Amino acid sequence: MSSLNIVARNSKVFAAQICRNQQFGASNRHASSSAKVGFVGLGNMGGHMARNLMKNGHPLIVFDTVPDSMQAIKKEGATLASSPQEVASTVLLEQLASVLTGATLASSPQEVASQTNLIITMLPASQHVLDVYTGSSGILGSVQKGSLLIDSSTIDPSVSQQMAEESTKVGATFVDAPVSGGVNAARDAGLTFMVGSPDQSFGKVKEILDKMGKNVVHCGSVGTGQAAKICNNMLLAISMIGTAETMNLGMKLGLDPKLLAKILNMSSGRCWSSEVYNPVPGVLDGVPSSNDYQGGFGTALMTKDLGLAQNAATATQSPTPLGSLSHQLYRLMTNSGYAGKDFSSAFQFLKQQDKK
Amino acid sequence: MSSLNIVARNSKVFAAQICRNQQFGASNRHASSSAKVGFVGLGNMGGHMARNLMKNGHPLIVFDTVPDSMQAIKKEGATLASSPQEVASTVLLEQLASVLTGATLASSPQEVASQTNLIITMLPASQHVLDVYTGSSGILGSVQKGSLLIDSSTIDPSVSQQMAEESTKVGATFVDAPVSGGVNAARDAGLTFMVGSPDQSFGKVKEILDKMGKNVVHCGSVGTGQAAKICNNMLLAISMIGTAETMNLGMKLGLDPKLLAKILNMSSGRCWSSEVYNPVPGVLDGVPSSNDYQGGFGTALMTKDLGLAQNAATATQSPTPLGSLSHQLYRLMTNSGYAGKDFSSAFQFLKQQDKK
Amino acid sequence: MSSLNIVARNSKVFAAQICRNQQFGASNRHASSSAKVGFVGLGNMGGHMARNLMKNGHPLIVFDTVPDSMQAIKKEGATLASSPQEVASTVLLEQLASVLTGATLASSPQEVASQTNLIITMLPASQHVLDVYTGSSGILGSVQKGSLLIDSSTIDPSVSQQMAEESTKVGATFVDAPVSGGVNAARDAGLTFMVGSPDQSFGKVKEILDKMGKNVVHCGSVGTGQAAKICNNMLLAISMIGTAETMNLGMKLGLDPKLLAKILNMSSGRCWSSEVYNPVPGVLDGVPSSNDYQGGFGTALMTKDLGLAQNAATATQSPTPLGSLSHQLYRLMTNSGYAGKDFSSAFQFLKQQDKK
Amino acid sequence: MSSLNIVARNSKVFAAQICRNQQFGASNRHASSSAKVGFVGLGNMGGHMARNLMKNGHPLIVFDTVPDSMQAIKKEGATLASSPQEVASTVLLEQLASVLTGATLASSPQEVASQTNLIITMLPASQHVLDVYTGSSGILGSVQKGSLLIDSSTIDPSVSQQMAEESTKVGATFVDAPVSGGVNAARDAGLTFMVGSPDQSFGKVKEILDKMGKNVVHCGSVGTGQAAKICNNMLLAISMIGTAETMNLGMKLGLDPKLLAKILNMSSGRCWSSEVYNPVPGVLDGVPSSNDYQGGFGTALMTKDLGLAQNAATATQSPTPLGSLSHQLYRLMTNSGYAGKDFSSAFQFLKQQDKK
CATH class of the missing domain: 3.40.50.720 (NAD(P)-binding Rossmann-like Domain)
Known part of the structure; x- marks a missing residue:
């Protein structure tokens, strides 16, 4: 050597x-x-x-x-x-x-x-x-x-x-x-x-x-490893944006975010994004949302994976309305200064007004 | 008495x-x-x-x-x-x-x-x-x-x-x-x-x-009980349609549905819909998808709850792009013969072509 | 008096x-x-x-x-x-x-x-x-x-x-x-x-x-006057965002915006938004897009009208997937600093990255 | 010879x-x-x-x-x-x-x-x-x-x-x-x-x-000819579905379809689809909608063109939320028996319930 x-x-x-x-x-x-x-x-x-x-x-x-x-x-x-x-x-x-x-x-x-x-x-x-x-x-x-x-x-x-x-x-x-x-x-x-x-x-x-x-x-x-990966990430993107929308809506309706997360997680709305990677700052410790969306899995990378999912959906004629809209939203985010932030910053993008 | x-x-x-x-x-x-x-x-x-x-x-x-x-x-x-x-x-x-x-x-x-x-x-x-x-x-x-x-x-x-x-x-x-x-x-x-x-x-x-x-x-x-309920159901609708899209895409890409569900459930894509209420017939026993989408929570009822969520989102100016699209998709389903079927029949609606 | x-x-x-x-x-x-x-x-x-x-x-x-x-x-x-x-x-x-x-x-x-x-x-x-x-x-x-x-x-x-x-x-x-x-x-x-x-x-x-x-x-x-008004404005919102998406995509693909507008307007893509209210600065004179999106019809007002359209759609169980998504996009814009700008600023929102 | x-x-x-x-x-x-x-x-x-x-x-x-x-x-x-x-x-x-x-x-x-x-x-x-x-x-x-x-x-x-x-x-x-x-x-x-x-x-x-x-x-x-073509067809698809949604909503709200088309066409909602290719049967003569959606431009072909638009949008990182959702809706239609019908059959797809 x-x-x-x-x-x-x-x-x-x-x-x-x-x-x-x-x-x-x-x-x-x-x-x-x-x-x-x-x-x-x-x-x-x-x-x-x-x-x-x-x-x-x-x-x-x-x-x-x-x-x-x-x-x-x-x-x-x-x-x-x-x-x-x-x-x-x-x-x-x-x-x-x-x-x-x-x-x-x-x-x-x-x-x-x-x-x-x-x-x-x-x-x-x-x-x-x-x-x-x-x-x-x-x-x-x-x-x-x-x-x-x-x-x-x-x-x-x-x-x-x-x-x-x-x-x-x-x-x-x-x-x-x-x-x-x-x-x-x-x-x-x-x-x-x-x-x-x-x-x-x-x-x-x-x-x-x-x-x-x-x-x-x-x-x-061969190819099914990729298929499994992009399927997982498409569902992850959908449930992350869904969690961000839901948490933001609930908070505007007067719910405490920690309490709302707890309720979701004991109910049928629970998902990985609500349980272990909650996008609202302060709900969980040690996740990107509690560290100004630093680290984690970048929005630009998620956008890339969603592009792969859309290519696969087009090639197989599979309807993916929510996957497709999630792709567009992450692309908008990538174009709006979120490219390097963790993909849970979808929450910040949706509530954005508080920053202006 | x-x-x-x-x-x-x-x-x-x-x-x-x-x-x-x-x-x-x-x-x-x-x-x-x-x-x-x-x-x-x-x-x-x-x-x-x-x-x-x-x-x-x-x-x-x-x-x-x-x-x-x-x-x-x-x-x-x-x-x-x-x-x-x-x-x-x-x-x-x-x-x-x-x-x-x-x-x-x-x-x-x-x-x-x-x-x-x-x-x-x-x-x-x-x-x-x-x-x-x-x-x-x-x-x-x-x-x-x-x-x-x-x-x-x-x-x-x-x-x-x-x-x-x-x-x-x-x-x-x-x-x-x-x-x-x-x-x-x-x-x-x-x-x-x-x-x-x-x-x-x-x-x-x-x-x-x-x-x-x-x-x-x-x-x-007062009102936060309703808020929590409609938030949960909105996230549930999003993750259910997301799961249906993802399972359908994966199957078209050559993945076995049971295997795909297993992979999602050990990964970041997992959610209640993928784990305990999978919308693909045969993946789980004892759920509506394995009983021709009978029983469970009807599509028309889910559409109603999503309408409440949209009203609340409009009243509070909360953006809910995926919640809104899910509402539209369940409305399309309600109009297309799925009103009385369990809401997991979103899978059937998306893959539909096999029935024609 | x-x-x-x-x-x-x-x-x-x-x-x-x-x-x-x-x-x-x-x-x-x-x-x-x-x-x-x-x-x-x-x-x-x-x-x-x-x-x-x-x-x-x-x-x-x-x-x-x-x-x-x-x-x-x-x-x-x-x-x-x-x-x-x-x-x-x-x-x-x-x-x-x-x-x-x-x-x-x-x-x-x-x-x-x-x-x-x-x-x-x-x-x-x-x-x-x-x-x-x-x-x-x-x-x-x-x-x-x-x-x-x-x-x-x-x-x-x-x-x-x-x-x-x-x-x-x-x-x-x-x-x-x-x-x-x-x-x-x-x-x-x-x-x-x-x-x-x-x-x-x-x-x-x-x-x-x-x-x-x-x-x-x-x-x-009674009521049909309102119905006609909100129908028109829903279609207007859809075709405006559609025009903005299309103009932005075409420009990224190397087309000159004035030429692209001319082509659309002699083809089946033409609409009021592409012809007389084009959202791209410089394509037309005397429209808000050529005056930094001042004047015209504000994004917040359009968002309000789209909310009426969604209420009417929910009440009549009418599927409006694009109308609904347009509502969400205008709401996002309203939350992101576009509330007072003309609704043709959808173009600016979509291409946004150039401002960062 | x-x-x-x-x-x-x-x-x-x-x-x-x-x-x-x-x-x-x-x-x-x-x-x-x-x-x-x-x-x-x-x-x-x-x-x-x-x-x-x-x-x-x-x-x-x-x-x-x-x-x-x-x-x-x-x-x-x-x-x-x-x-x-x-x-x-x-x-x-x-x-x-x-x-x-x-x-x-x-x-x-x-x-x-x-x-x-x-x-x-x-x-x-x-x-x-x-x-x-x-x-x-x-x-x-x-x-x-x-x-x-x-x-x-x-x-x-x-x-x-x-x-x-x-x-x-x-x-x-x-x-x-x-x-x-x-x-x-x-x-x-x-x-x-x-x-x-x-x-x-x-x-x-x-x-x-x-x-x-x-x-x-x-x-x-080279390539801009294709760019212009797919841009036009993307905007056409958006405005066609938008017209179909709008006509259907207006009719459910009690408006006569011919009158509604007339109002749109003298207002800011007008587009090629509302004016010369209206998707509601009976509004115009000599268009596919008045001939059971025979002839014209097939849904499957439109779906193909929208796939090209999405590929171009992904390659150039251009957000196209309505174009993307239109693609998904036409794909759903293609999968649901509309592949060979004119693309104005989006109206029929949305109102569908009358057929059941």
Whole structure:
């Protein structure tokens, strides 16, 4: 394993001191009879997921989707690595850097594919998946026969199916395995994976995903993992906006918000959004609504997932009137300054007048 | 207590054999050191509620909102009462008749008010409440000072407040106490009451409602009981249609409905509708969707409650985009043959094409 | 007639110099063989309408709906009247004051009714109409038999019908005659009146309304004038938001807004909003969108009319999915700082992001 | 010009008697100093468009998108051609066959491209355009340098742009030119073409399109023709459903439908749908609503166009709440038996209850 203990994402440079890294790496290494894993996409989620694989003894070869920042790291070389404080700007950065020490840095997804037959990808959107798999230096360009390719990105189910077809042509197996649970669940290996895969591949898929999550659910053939994910998020968006409307209406009618939440939660109106993620500030502790809607799951990301749901609904001619209106409302919010706030800020958007 | 052991509703005549009734009445009477209660509105819900009061030893004086059928009963007199089988057409009828034996029949709400200072009303809609309280032979026409008037109807909160003002003028206290839970909960004394009342009255209100329900929640001042009820039902409607859309979309994308429900219920999309009242036939046993949408909570009733929510939203200038669209969709369903089906038939409405 | 040539509305005081007023009044008086007309409600619309009646030689007896400001005027007496500049704060004020000189000021709607049998009312909402007609000092308290009562307010059709019933009981005829066309049309006697009246009354109604408008349409029995008005405004709201969505989408797709408007207007997408009131700044001259959405028909007023439409839709069980969603969107806008802007500012609301 | 006077579409076979064809062909030939045009896609619209080109003296080489039916025709050969009555099953068929006589039949789009440098395509959806241009025997496989390729299909603007890029690579110019106006406008050369093309190409584009339509509008760069088309149809769908809601509500409130239409059309609610295509049976003559919603523009086709609008709105992050809800409502209608009815049947869908 090289001394290039570095991972990069989005023009930010992650690195860590060699000595600290190697110590940490060493303490993990006893378990590393485990298979080498390729990991492409080391963002907020992927970074934590990769770290959990290393903790379980898997040697990693990694690549991130931002070629420029990768190049920058390679050029800066050892200097950079010996002085992480100069470039590290966030706690997350240090966490990742300290843990990913020991991973091998690849120059392209293709290089990843040439060095291991078990690859996990975690990317922002359909276009990135297309690039990483079928681009000019993509995985399928040098994938080994019999490889297992697990994509945990949330993308259009039809793109997953297209990638599976392309993979089959070159003798590899592609499965979709999007996650639910946010950054904290990724960090704590508490994710739920929704897997679309051939029956005969699921055992092997589950074996590796178990190291990053607590639930690994086989949803059916390729694409059904994505289907389950976007279905869940569409219903989540609907019930969140519904909860926000309901709480706001009740408060205007004179109800105390904590009392109203209690009544809903003991009645037929209860849902995850009313019970454990209530959008009204002060009703629950430790949720984004009580922290000015910081953290959590951003409105822009929810808007993206609802766009995927609408594409799937159009493709299958499925009527989704509330899902569609929720998409529009989150789009309005994204356009009105809520893009970076947690999606529970729908409450703030609806009651808005108090701010003016 | 007279031998007119009769209750009527909606042009149906309810009665029971004098001998059986008197026996039953006698067996209850031992407990009747309890206060005499007036009960107006003996429909599907009110009949069971009144019965539970009698079981707890309260003598009753009753009236129903359909004057014509009341008149019919009075004219037919003893003959009718001695031959209940001739007029009884439903099991419910017999149940009610056998239990309400012992209740005194009043000729008007005003008469009820002249004979007791504790009155409960359970009526279909705002207009009935206006009639029963402020009509020409209404309760407020002869209410005793210090009376407690509890309205369990689901109506416009502003009508509740108007009734409270009118009651105050004549020295009585009006509270709103709508219920959640359906006919079965009414029968089994398992209702939840959401009470809007002055603080000082709540103790007495709870004492009597405890005999008909398992939860009695003080929501705030008059009108807040209605507010809580219509808020819950609006969120229920939204999450039910959302669940129906989501299950239909997932199934079209190739997911097994039971598996999809399981995934939603372990994730952030879960809600009462997905967990305990799933709208897809075959996912759960013992729910209306698995019985051709028979029983349960009818689409027309849900449409009515959503109309109340929209009125309240308009009065308070509260935006409710999903609540409003849900109202429209249930109205479309009501107009399209779903009026009498359970409100979970939204699933059937959305996938409809399979029927053509 | 006194020298108190004054009309007041909403805490603003309208008055004019005696000398100027009397001159002006004199010049009008030659035509006043016409019938005396009672006019209640002298706001932005009603003030101009009353003026047009005076121009046609009708003596007026007037009252406004804000008793407090009326009282203030009476107390201040002649001083006030001799010094209108001290209290006048708007051009409108001066216009009205100068023209309404000659009208008799009544102390209540009841007084108006006692002095003429032809009364026109122009009020903000249903509650004001209820007060002015059936309140403790309302018109129906001293209405003369055979009176014709014309209400030009935009209110709930069922309230119009209720007023007609109450009027019939006391021997008077009530008709609804809401208007379309804004303040400028009121000023220029260019309004359209939509009249709900008995057939035999329409001739007399039209004769007086012709002096304030250019179109007087008989819509049917009482309430149908309101019905026509709220139907038109619901469709207007839908097509305005639809135009705003469409123009915004087209511009984002690279189309020039003037060209897009031209294409729509020669195609099946054309509507009044795209042709003569385009919501995109710069497409048309002389419309609110080209004047920072000042003037025109305010979003809050449109929201009110859409609330009437929704009430009527609920009462008649008519599905109005787009009308309902338009109501919600205008409510969101009203809550978000657009209340006083022209309703074509829906375009600004949708594209909003450019402002952040 | 060959004697294969045949055109086929969708498993139907079009042909005409040799003698009649040749006569007709001859009578046209005098004008054929005009350029030879390739035409791909001879359906309800394309057939008429091609005929109008021939009428103007353009020799044609044609291909339809259904290879199987083309093969069938080729195999049947002269026998078929001499006996068109045996296979012709519709009036349309005879019209087309008689006029297209004289066209050369190509075996693939690629063959069309090899024989002319001016090609028009008129196809059902994006996928067909992709196939016809970039498929294995597609136009771009043998296109001549300097060719002008005009696509009149209604498709995703981004697909138009993609085709333009691919065309540029091989030295050809691709423009989008979707049409408005239905089958009758196609037959009578009364179409409106919305053209997205480079400025320098528009003159040549207009010259040929003028022979098939009465308006040829330059909308901007490639893709803007599609943008204008889907914008128009989105606004059309919104105003049609809005008109249907409004007419239904007004009728329930007691208004005569013809009178209501008249009032709307002289007021701010007027739109193309209320004026010239009113969805209420009996209001206008000669429109689909007065012919049981037969003919016109089918609900399924409108649903398709609204899907394109939603895709474009998602791609550009443009909020389209009413456009999105209209899409959902037309999808519900498509799923509920209205797929083949004119899109004005939205009125029937909303009032539906009268049918049960």
